[in-house]
Amino acid sequence: MANDTSVCSGIGTCVYANNCSCWNSTFWGGQNCDIHKCGNVLANSPSVCSGNGNCLAPGVCNCTEMYGGSNCNVPKCSNILATSPEVCSYSKGRCVSPNNCSCSEGYHGSNCELVSCFGVKNTSLNVCSGKGVCLSLNNCTCQQGFYGEKCQYYDCFSVRNDKKDVCSSHGNCSNIDTCNCTKPYYGTNCEKFDCYGKAQDSISVCSSRGFCSSLDNCTCQEGYYGKE
Incomplete structure (x- = not known):
């Protein structure tokens, strides 16, 4: 009978034969108002609690391990809800699905x-x-x-490695104070060279009558001449 207190599980009105109008349709449904709801979805529906949990009581979802939120619609990354400011190493990325952080530019790693x-x-x-x-x-x-x-x-003898005059402009600076000289230059700073097979600082260079001013280039004393 429509006025029986047990009709519609006592929480609805029998509007016509075998059809109840539940008083709180947000939390109860079913033909006899005997099925509770979560998120306005019947507990026996596969989509209840976003398909990620069970509806234990009206409006109460029990979520699976990787989801949270009142309707189990919020994924977790490293057991932290996607809505938490701590997720993905304090918001260095977004938790887009369970244990899947999409990292911001410049960050990487499973948890950013x-x-x-x-x-x-x-x-x-x-x-x-x-x-x-x-x-x-x-x-x-x-x-x-x-x-x-x-x-x-870095520097080679106080000159930056990318400067044209590094290593006396006769080599490249491969490490701190380490010059790789272009032949025929040599010395720690590629500062040395020869004049016709003799070191520039040799007493016999330029026949001892001049000085070796550049590679194979003698500058003679007054009164002397010739390439060597």
């Missing part, structure tokens, strides 16, 4: 916990030109003797 310096991951041997460590985003801490934002600079 690792950084890059100028496009090179801090786990790479080449980060900071191989001469420093990348401790924070685009911030290299250089080894002693190296400098520049990427630790790309």
Whole structure:
């Protein structure tokens, strides 16, 4: 009977035969108002609790391990809800699906916990030109003797490695105070050369009557001449 207190599970009105109108349709449904709801979805529906949990009681979802939120619609990364400011190493990325952080530019790692310096991951041997460590985003801490934002600079005898006059303009600076000289120049700073097979600082260079001013170029004392 429509006025029976047990009709429609006592929480609805029998509007016509075998058809109940539940008083709180947000939390109850079914033919007899005997099925509770979560998120306005019947507990026996496969889509209840976003398909990621069970509806234990009206409006109460019990979520699977990788989801949270009132309707189990929020994924977790490393057991942290995607809506938390702590997720993906304090918002260095977004938790787009369970245990899947989409990292912001410059960050990497399963939890966006690792950084890059100028496009090179801090786990790479080449980060900071191989001469420093990348401790924070685009911030290299250089080894002693190296400098520049990427630790790309160093000196050979007080001249920066990328300058034209490094190594006396006769070689390249391969490391701190290490010159690789272009033949026939030599010396620690590629500053030495010969005049006709004799070292520029030899007492017998230029027949002892001049000085070796450049490669195979003698400047003679007054009264003497000839290439040597």
